[in-house]
Amino acid sequence: MARTRDSEAAAETGSTRQPEGMAGLAKGLAIVEAFTAQRPQLTVTDAARATGITPAAARRCLLTLRELGYLQQDGGYFRPTPRMMRLGAAYLEAASLPTLAQPFVLAARDELGESVSVAVYEDGAALIVARAEVQRIVNTGVRMGAQLPAYASASGRVLLAGLPEAELAAYLESCTPVRTTPNTLMTIPEIRSRIELAKTEGVAFTNEELELGVRSMAVPVTDSAGTIRAAMTASTFTARASIEEMRIKFLPVLREQAEGLGRML
DSSP: OOOOOHHHHHHHHHHOTTSSSSHHHHHHHHHHHHOSSSSOOOOOOHHHHTTTSSSHHHHHHHHHHHHHTTTEEEETTEEEEEEGGGHHHHHHHHHHHEEEEEEEHHHHHHHHHHHEEEEEEEEEEEEEEEEEEOOSSSOOOOOOEEEEEEEGGGHHHHHHHTTTTHHHHHHHHHHHOOSSSTTTOOOOHHHHHHHHHHHSSSSSEEESSSTTEEEEEEEEEEEESOOOEEEEEEEEEEETTHHHHHHHHHHHHHHHHHHHHHHHH
């Protein structure tokens, strides 16, 4: 007996969805998630490889997303349009944590005069869900919705420190560090040491590890049950503050605002 389209999609993606699942929607969302900061454009082959679906299915999804206005096509390459941002905006507008966090990141930004964000842990990354920028000619490259590698970011290390030991061990076992600056930590023992330090001290720092010229500090946002729900981070240029100056000036402000947010969770 011939397989249904849904069962074909399940075979392609390794999914165990029930027969009533919308296979086409699942494929389309997989294509959407395949676009990242490191992969801002995709060919049909790229999309198929990234999602595990057939090239024919990937092509149909890409063309459909183009027709709906979510992608633009330039020859064999597909790129997201501004309309794609609506998908993330729907979450950011409806979810309680981003909504609750915004006043606190604004307050911290205004007091410190530096950009402040809140991130949550998602699939090995620190996902920025709330952000308050400072107005400067040159800003740090982090934006709302950005995903920072957990092993190399201050927010990521705080979030990893809150994981159960088995989950942290599994993450570190699968972690493959990528060097983005000369300061990027490249060994698992070094990374684990920084995570343990974040757990002990309740704060994490990065010093030009993700981007040259940028330092960051993060503290946990802990709910009433003592669970780390998010990380609050302030970033600055190296010319503006040393790590010690950040510890003196930034840490009390971040902790105050993180504690205020945590009381609402």
